[in-house]
Amino acid sequence: MxxxxxxxxxxxxxxxxxxxxxxxxxxxxxxxSIIVNLDPGSDFMPYNPEIDIKEKISLNDIMSNYSLGPNGAQIVAADMILENINYIKEKLENYPDYYVIFDTPGQIELFSFRPSSPYLVKALTNNKAMIAFVSDAVVSSMPSGYISEKMLYASLYSRFYVPMLFILNKIDLIGSEKVDEIIKWEDDPDILLDAFREEKGDMLKDYFENIVQALSNSGIMNKIYPVSSKDSFGMEDVYSEISNFFTGGEDTDTMYRDD
Ligand SMILES: Nc1nc2c(ncn2[C@@H]2O[C@H](COP(=O)(O)OP(=O)(O)OP(=O)(O)O)[C@@H](O)[C@H]2O)c(=O)[nH]1
Ligand SMILES: [Mg+2]
Known part of the structure; x- marks a missing residue:
């Protein structure tokens, strides 16, 4: 890859x-480019994955074999991905000059907080990995929602330590003025703090100020990528970032061979 x-x-x-x-x-x-589906629980996929973990792991089988409900089965399934790592790796060998997009389970904790996940990322990609954190623009359009998403983003970074992109998805639902406002929050913590005061009053000001300061000092507030996946808007900027990281900005798809 x-x-x-x-x-x-x-x-x-x-x-x-x-x-x-x-x-x-x-x-x-x-x-x-190919997609690998790592979500054993996805009933519907808006793409055709070249590699699909559902061929190896069935949530229904896990529920009946281990007498588990859907949540318990999801956890077992997430850990079972590791047992199938060679299956995925062998298939990936057919795609040496490809970008590989891994779709992860719907519930964020299954990817973020299972002990197996950082190992999985490393073993499947030999450290040639980035994470696109997808946030919902409607949630992020309130200062409190935006900062909650940033904290989740920071928590993923604390687990994986790989370069990450903050994708503000569904911007078609909030309009360009709101997108511009969110970009200003990202650039200037004081503007974010003012917006937060307007939303919540002064009550939680100190708490919020300290969190924003910590995120800002940690380099977590640096750039966001406004995207509408529905309208295929914003993809070029995402590509620029990943191509810069993997190929040093060279517009080629053959620089980073495994051999
Ligand atoms: N308006 C709008 N809707 C979107 C956009 N992207 C996704 N959606 C909708 O959001 C809903 C959820 O999309 P999914 O792609 O299934 O989201 P997901 O994060 O993979 O969901 P889980 O894996 O179940 O957690 C669907 O109804 C999509 O059509 C977008 O850019 N704009
Ligand atoms: Mg999904």
Whole structure:
């Protein structure tokens, strides 16, 4: 692989739609790209994965074999991905000059907080990995929602230590003025703090100020990528970032061979 992008984020933010849209965009631009589905619980996928963990792991089988409910089965399934790592690795060998997009389970904790996940990322990609954290623009359009998403983003970074992109998805639902406002929050913590005061009053000001300061000092507030996966908007900026990281900005798909 040239490099990989793990798509993570809270449930329903559009991870799978973004995975499909970004893969389609890459292919439309002449790049080679595939999707690997790592979500054993996805009933519907808005793309055709080249590699699909559902061929190896069935949530229904786990529920009946281990007498588990759907949540317990999801946890067992997430850990079982490791047992199938060679299956995925062997299949990936067929795609040496490809970008590989990994779609991860809907519930963010299954990817973020299982002990196996950082190992999985490393073993599957040999450290050629980035994470696209997909946030929902509607949630992020309130200062309190935005900062909660940033804290989740920071928590993923604390687990994986790989370069990450904050994708503000579904911007078609909030309009360009709101997007511009969110970008200003990202650039200037004081503007974010003012907006937060307008939303919540002065009550939690100190708490919020300290959190924003900590995130700002840690480099977590640096850049966001506004995207509409529905309209295929914003994909080029995402591509620029990953191509910069994996190929040093060279517009080629053959620089980072495994051999
Ligand atoms: N308007 C709009 N809707 C979107 C966009 N991206 C995704 N959606 C919708 O958001 C819903 C959830 O999308 P998914 O791609 O399934 O989200 P997900 O994060 O993969 O969901 P889980 O894996 O179940 O957690 C679907 O109804 C999508 O059509 C977007 O850019 N704009
Ligand atoms: Mg999904």
């Amino acid at each position: 040239i490099g990989s992008l793990f798509i993570a984020g809270p449930a329903g933010t559009g991870k799978s739609t973004f995975a499909g849209a970004f893969n389609d965009w890459l292919i439309s631009q002449g790049f080679d």
